[in-house]
Amino acid sequence: MSATTASILAEHRQLKRRRRVTVTLLCLVTxxxxxxxxxxxxxxxxxxxxxxxxxxxxGSRRVELIIVQQIRLPQALxxxxxxxxxxxxxxxxxTVFNNPLAEGVTLGxxxxxxxxxxxxxxxxxxxxxxxxxxxxxxxxxxxxFLATLVLMGLSSLGGGTRTLMLFGIGLVFxxxxxxxxxxxxxxxxxxxxxxxxxxxxxxxxxxPVLWPLFGLGVILIPWSLAAAPALTxxxxxxxxxxxxxxxxxxxxxxxFLRVSLMTGAAVASVGSIGFVGLVGPHIAxxxxxxxxxxxLPISAISGALILLLAQLGAKLVxxxxxxxxxxxxxxxxxxxxxxxxxxxxxx
Amino acid sequence: MTSRRAFLxxxxxxxxxxxxxxxxYPLTVTDIAGNRVTLAKAPRRILLGDSLLFTALSLVDPxxxxxxxxxxxxxxxxxQEYFSQLKTLYPHYDAIPLITQFGSGYMxxxxxxxxxxxxLSLWQKGTxxxxxxxxxxxxxxxxxVDLFVDPIAHTSASMELLGxxxxxxxxxxxxxxxxxxxxxxxxxxxxxxxPESVMLQVYxxxxxxxxxxxxxGFGQYIPLAGGKNxxxxxxxxxxxxxxxxxxxxxxxxxFYIATGLANPDQKTGVTIGFGIDxxxxxxxxxxxxxxxxxxxxxxxxxxxxFALWNFLNGSPLNVLAIEAMAGWFHPDLAKRAGIDANxxxxxxxxxxLHRNLTGTLWIAEEAA
Numbered sequence: 001m002s003a004t005t006a007s008i009l010a011e012h013r014q015l016k017r018r019r020r021v022t023v024t025l026l027c028l029v030t031x032x033x034x035x036x037x038x039x040x041x042x043x044x045x046x047x048x049x050x051x052x053x054x055x056x057x058x059g060s061r062r063v064e065l066i067i068v069q070q071i072r073l074p075q076a077l078x079x080x081x082x083x084x085x086x087x088x089x090x091x092x093x094x095t096v097f098n099n100p101l102a103e104g105v106t107l108g109x110x111x112x113x114x115x116x117x118x119x120x121x122x123x124x125x126x127x128x129x130x131x132x133x134x135x136x137x138x139x140x141x142x143x144x145f146l147a148t149l150v151l152m153g154l155s156s157l158g159g160g161t162r163t164l165m166l167f168g169i170g171l172v173f174x175x176x177x178x179x180x181x182x183x184x185x186x187x188x189x190x191x192x193x194x195x196x197x198x199x200x201x202x203x204x205x206x207x208p209v210l211w212p213l214f215g216l217g218v219i220l221i222p223w224s225l226a227a228a229p230a231l232t233x234x235x236x237x238x239x240x241x242x243x244x245x246x247x248x249x250x251x252x253x254x255x256f257l258r259v260s261l262m263t264g265a266a267v268a269s270v271g272s273i274g275f276v277g278l279v280g281p282h283i284a285x286x287x288x289x290x291x292x293x294x295x296l297p298i299s300a301i302s303g304a305l306i307l308l309l310a311q312l313g314a315k316l317v318x319x320x321x322x323x324x325x326x327x328x329x330x331x332x333x334x335x336x337x338x339x340x341x342x343x344x345x346x347x
Numbered sequence: 348m349t350s351r352r353a354f355l356x357x358x359x360x361x362x363x364x365x366x367x368x369x370x371x372y373p374l375t376v377t378d379i380a381g382n383r384v385t386l387a388k389a390p391r392r393i394l395l396g397d398s399l400l401f402t403a404l405s406l407v408d409p410x411x412x413x414x415x416x417x418x419x420x421x422x423x424x425x426x427q428e429y430f431s432q433l434k435t436l437y438p439h440y441d442a443i444p445l446i447t448q449f450g451s452g453y454m455x456x457x458x459x460x461x462x463x464x465x466x467l468s469l470w471q472k473g474t475x476x477x478x479x480x481x482x483x484x485x486x487x488x489x490x491x492v493d494l495f496v497d498p499i500a501h502t503s504a505s506m507e508l509l510g511x512x513x514x515x516x517x518x519x520x521x522x523x524x525x526x527x528x529x530x531x532x533x534x535x536x537x538x539x540x541x542p543e544s545v546m547l548q549v550y551x552x553x554x555x556x557x558x559x560x561x562x563x564g565f566g567q568y569i570p571l572a573g574g575k576n577x578x579x580x581x582x583x584x585x586x587x588x589x590x591x592x593x594x595x596x597x598x599x600x601x602f603y604i605a606t607g608l609a610n611p612d613q614k615t616g617v618t619i620g621f622g623i624d625x626x627x628x629x630x631x632x633x634x635x636x637x638x639x640x641x642x643x644x645x646x647x648x649x650x651x652x653f654a655l656w657n658f659l660n661g662s663p664l665n666v667l668a669i670e671a672m673a674g675w676f677h678p679d680l681a682k683r684a685g686i687d688a689n690x691x692x693x694x695x696x697x698x699x700l701h702r703n704l705t706g707t708l709w710i711a712e713e714a715a
Contacts, residue, residue: 067593187424
């Protein structure tokens with residue numbers, strides 16, 4: 001073995017070791033954020049009481065049980081799943097579009113979902129078979145899915161990624177205009193409900209909302225991770241990916257399908273939360289690079305961490321007020337993001 | 348004899364008409380915003396920038412609908428049954444042209460109606476500066492009244508101001524007196540010695556749990572009625588906001604009050620207000636209380652639940668809402684002091700409104 005090969009191998013081993021440390025640390029921090037999120041709250045419960053209530057042990061007061069089991073746990077877990085969904089969607093879209101600005105919000109998928117919600121809130125129009133409590137979520141999910149179908153259709157017609165991206169931005173403006181139109185005819189109550197919905201909030205999440213998210217996660221997260229090698233190849237350039245025998249059209253369609261389901265479910269459950277889908281993947285890229293086998297899971301964990309920290313931050317700074325998570329996400333995530341960019345540049 | 352009596356009666360009637368009485372115009376008054384407002388003659392073409400003020404105007408002049416040439420569509424958009432009652436009871440009400448909101452956006456329509464008086468709510472001051480400047484420059488008087496920002500301090504003064512502006516000073520003063528007397532009775536009833544905590548949720552079932560009243564509006568009524576708003580001091584603004592459910596549970600309010608409007612088509616929340624019967628209000632309160640988040644609040648489970656028509660906030664009938672609350676929080680003290688919101692509503696109807704405006708403005712949850 002030549003000295004050069006040995007040094008390359010050593011470097012590779014070091015890289016792997018560094019990645020392992022990064023991944024371990026990130027997982028640990030995310031786990032701690034999850035615990036902190038369950039421990040924190042305006043009721044000021046003692047950690048032991050929280051633990052006892054979480055485990056449903058005897059001796060917990062009824063109000064403690066409600067606070068921990070019905071409010072804190074589902075919200076913290078929702079932050080985990082929704083954050084992961086949004087960032088994992090953003091990561092895949094950025095690769096498929098070969099554009100660092102691609103994500104559910106910039107491609108019109110989230111605005112489509114918001115328009116769906118607005119139709120349900122303002123006009124009361126929804127699918128006939130959707131039960132009462134799911135009207136808004138059902139509409140949001142459907143419209144997100146339809147918007148992605150349109151993008152898919154355009155993609156299969158052979159539009160380049162730039163055309164698709166522009167088309168997505170066109171969708172953003174169209175849906176925003178339609179939402180604005182609904183806003184000016186909305187009743188006061190509907191307007192307030194819509195405004196809150198569009199800011200995105202985890203505070204309304206309870207177990208019935210969480211189960212479908214878990215169900216989708218069990219299918220879509222492994223499916224996304226299974227596509228990692230193909231997406232890594234695509235990242236090297238379309239031609240090279242084709243030369244490796246990849247069916248790019250199929251890869252793109254499958255990615256669209258996964259992304260529409262994940263973004264649709266996330267937005268339908270908690271409203272529009274921007275930023276995570278954009279920044280989660282960027283943080284992952286800064287930490288571990290482009291190999292999608294590691295980039296995709298780290299994106300998902302970064303997204304989950306951002307949302308958990310956003311929720312925790314809101315609880316610590318304004319404990320009594322129900323601050324929409326969509327607001328704190330950007331406020332808390334941005335400094336982290338900038339710090340990462342600056343330190344990486346400096347490094 | 349009969350003809351003489353008829354003659355004297357007719358003469359008395361003629362003397363009593365405002366036209367023959369000494370005209371109060373030209374008139375200069377100071378409005379609630381502190382501006383001096385001068386009216387050269389009795390206003391015949393009034394632009395009402397806040398349609399929720401209609402009841403306040405009608406308490407002073409029961410035929411006020413004939414003098415309004417334009418108003419905003421707030422009431423029509425937000426409270427179907429209140430709007431339809433007003434339409435039935437005031438013959439010209441339905442013919443009044445509507446704009447979405449008073450402000451720069453609808454200036455052409457507003458100018459075209461050639462108003463000789465513009466009446467606005469104080470809360471609109473910030474958003475209507477351009478429009479107000481335009482009318483003032485044209486010599487059209489603009490007057491601000493307030494039943495919303497600081498209702499306890501401003502209701503009587505606003506009603507007197509409306510009376511003066513509309514050429515019905517005695518009616519304005521009479522209502523101001525009614526309001527002040529009822530407020531005095533409430534203050535003298537010793538309700539505040541042992542205040543119980545209260546959560547007043549605005550539009551539950553429609554907005555996320557738990558949007559509550561702040562220090563203004565309803566927030567001013569609660570302490571007067573002998574309650575303690577769980578929101579007090581927790582929101583940066585005076586108009587309330589969304590408290591987290593966890594905070595609400597840990598604050599453990601003793602009483603729960605929901606507000607709603609009279610829109611029977613609405614599938615969630617409380618339907619209450621003018622034009623709504625008690626049965627509907629009770630049924631919609633029950634469905635609101637059954638929603639999981641609200642049902643988890645101990646006060647709700649203990650059935651210490653009430654509902655109010657939301658537009659009692661911003662209404663000259665605000666004192667009636669305080670009376671209703673006093674009756675809920677401290678029934679014995681309220682009874683001893685003679686506080687009876689329903690009797691007050693009858694009095695307002697008979698003595699001031701002269702119209703059979705009916706409905707359910709407040710309810711206590713019916714025992715199951």
